[in-house]
Amino acid sequence: MFDGQSDKHNARHFLGIRASVIADNWSSMVVTLPCKQCPQDAAGINEHIAAELSDLGLTPDILKDKLTFTTHDGASVMLKTSRLLNSKHFQHCCSYSLHLLLMTDGVNKIPALKELLRQCKNIVTKLHFRGYVVEQEMQKTCAIETVSKLCSQIAAAFEIASCDKNMPVLPDDDKGSDELLITDSVSVEQAIPGRAYRRLQPEVVTRWNSALEMVNSLLSLKNEVTEALKRTGNYDLLLKTLD
Numbered sequence: 001m002f003d004g005q006s007d008k009h010n011a012r013h014f015l016g017i018r019a020s021v022i023a024d025n026w027s028s029m030v031v032t033l034p035c036k037q038c039p040q041d042a043a044g045i046n047e048h049i050a051a052e053l054s055d056l057g058l059t060p061d062i063l064k065d066k067l068t069f070t071t072h073d074g075a076s077v078m079l080k081t082s083r084l085l086n087s088k089h090f091q092h093c094c095s096y097s098l099h100l101l102l103m104t105d106g107v108n109k110i111p112a113l114k115e116l117l118r119q120c121k122n123i124v125t126k127l128h129f130r131g132y133v134v135e136q137e138m139q140k141t142c143a144i145e146t147v148s149k150l151c152s153q154i155a156a157a158f159e160i161a162s163c164d165k166n167m168p169v170l171p172d173d174d175k176g177s178d179e180l181l182i183t184d185s186v187s188v189e190q191a192i193p194g195r196a197y198r199r200l201q202p203e204v205v206t207r208w209n210s211a212l213e214m215v216n217s218l219l220s221l222k223n224e225v226t227e228a229l230k231r232t233g234n235y236d237l238l239l240k241t242l243d
Contacts, residue, residue: 001017001019002015002018002045002078002081004040013040017035067088068085068086069088069089070085070087070090073092074092075206096206099206119239120214121202121203123225123239124218126232127229128200133228137223137227138198196220197221199221202214
């Protein structure tokens with residue numbers, strides 16, 4: 001069983017492997033191997049898996065007399081890797097099978113929903129290399145929220161000051177400070193609480209639930225995405241209210 005994942009920042013490819021072995025005495029053993037960086041092509045993945053299995057003592061000489069079965073998603077590179085591993089049969093992973101059932105045999109059969117997902121994917125693709133524009137719009141929202149909080153604190157300070165005029169504090173009272181505390185800087189998370197996403201999430205055919213992640217990220221960053229599309233001149237990609 002193996003699955004690949006790419007690092008979003010450095011585009012490095014990693015592969016996770018889990019081996020299930022049935023011994024001669026019919027005892028079974030499941031081993032989860034470390035997730036390590038490996039090539040993205042089928043030949044490189046095949047060599048990587050063979051090396052990891054050899055470390056377990058499962059050398060090619062031993063495996064040539066064994067029946068090998070593989071479990072992974074339906075990506076073409078994974079299918080080719082199975083052939084290179086001389087797999088007798090490959091099995092779709094459960095989550096990928098559900099994904100195909102939902103997307104291919106479900107969502108894609110509804111024209112209106114399929115078109116809406118296509119529009120969302122076009123937006124994410126167009127802004128993929130302009131993520132800085134969305135980040136700038138988030139900083140603007142952060143600044144607005146910060147100013148709003150500052151105004152609320154100033155209003156509270158004036159209210160305290162007006163109370164002091166009517167109820168002056170005697171010198172012998174507690175010398176605690178009524179000074180208003182204002183932080184020097186406010187992060188986006190502090191100024192915009194409840195944001196589940198800081199960047200747009202792309203849909204990946206072989207990644208379970210990625211279509212929902214894409215839609216949720218667009219909804220979370222709706223205002224910022226709208227302004228980013230306007231700034232980049234992509235008015236044709238703006239979603240309508242009904243969408």
